[in-house]
Amino acid sequence: MENKNIISIEHVTKRYPVGDGEFTALSDINLQFKKGEFSGLVGPSGSGKTTLLNIMGSLDSPTEGKAIVMGRNVAELSHKESAQLRNLHIGFVFQIYNLLPVYTVFENVEFALLLQNINASRRKKMVMDALEWVGLQDMADKKPSKISGGEGQRVAIARAMVKRPEIVLADEPTANLDAKNAHTIMKTMRQLNKELNTTFLFSTHDEKVMGYLNRMIHLEDGKVRKDEPIEKPQYA
Numbered sequence: 001m002e003n004k005n006i007i008s009i010e011h012v013t014k015r016y017p018v019g020d021g022e023f024t025a026l027s028d029i030n031l032q033f034k035k036g037e038f039s040g041l042v043g044p045s046g047s048g049k050t051t052l053l054n055i056m057g058s059l060d061s062p063t064e065g066k067a068i069v070m071g072r073n074v075a076e077l078s079h080k081e082s083a084q085l086r087n088l089h090i091g092f093v094f095q096i097y098n099l100l101p102v103y104t105v106f107e108n109v110e111f112a113l114l115l116q117n118i119n120a121s122r123r124k125k126m127v128m129d130a131l132e133w134v135g136l137q138d139m140a141d142k143k144p145s146k147i148s149g150g151e152g153q154r155v156a157i158a159r160a161m162v163k164r165p166e167i168v169l170a171d172e173p174t175a176n177l178d179a180k181n182a183h184t185i186m187k188t189m190r191q192l193n194k195e196l197n198t199t200f201l202f203s204t205h206d207e208k209v210m211g212y213l214n215r216m217i218h219l220e221d222g223k224v225r226k227d228e229p230i231e232k233p234q235y236a
């Protein structure tokens with residue numbers, strides 16, 4: 001996989017039915033991502049960032065074109081196969097996957113492993129390693145209501161990373177965080193990107209997030225306006 005594209009988006013168009021007509025959220029998008037990239041989709045609200053992340057995460061399919069993720073065309077996968085692709089290879093840091101309030105931090109992270117056949121002691125080690133990556137090993141037994149927003153977002157990163165996925169998709173990961181926490185979680189993800197060669201792809205409006213990216217893809221009205229490599233990110 002080293003030099004091959006881990007994600008390839010080929011002529012992807014996405015239309016949603018609205019009333020009697022349809023709305024084009026993505027229009028003929030072509031993008032390739034290599035393993036280990038740390039890149040982001042940026043653009044105004046409604047430009048199609050989340051729609052594109054959903055397609056890359058095999059949560060949605062294109063109306064036209066192909067999304068090839070780790071060599072698999074997501075539109076051709078059965079329900080079970082796309083669930084498997086997500087469970088084994090893709091970590092999500094999405095607002096809609098908030099932490100489950102009745103479970104502890106440990107259990108929230110462990111959930112990502114329960115669909116895999118991993119014994120309890122190995123799971124425990126993996127969860128504690130993931131909590132250590134984000135600096136929360138001492139908070140394993142707390143409930144989400146007893147930790148801060150920034151810590152909660154770090155738990156979400158641990159949950160996305162615990163299975164050591166090849167790809168992490170993060171939709172506005174710093175939303176609702178103050179500057180200090182935003183920098184902490186971005187530094188954590190950059191570190192994991194370097195250490196584990198995990199491919200990260202963000203959707204963001206946040207200048208702080210942009211300051212860490214090695215590549216910035218500007219979306220506007222569902223089209224790629226600019227695809228910009230960044231030699232020297234501001235913070236990285």
Ligand SMILES: Nc1ncnc2c1ncn2[C@@H]1O[C@H](COP(=O)(O)OP(=O)(O)OP(=O)(O)O)[C@@H](O)[C@H]1O
Nearest residue numbers: 016017018023025044045046047048049050051052
């Ligand atoms: N299920 C849907 N049905 C109809 N229109 C939709 C649907 N999902 C998204 N859209 C529309 O597609 C466009 C792109 O939405 P998307 O959420 O991808 O934008 P975004 O760039 O992520 O915006 P934001 O930064 O506000 O999250 C928007 O105009 C949105 O209203």
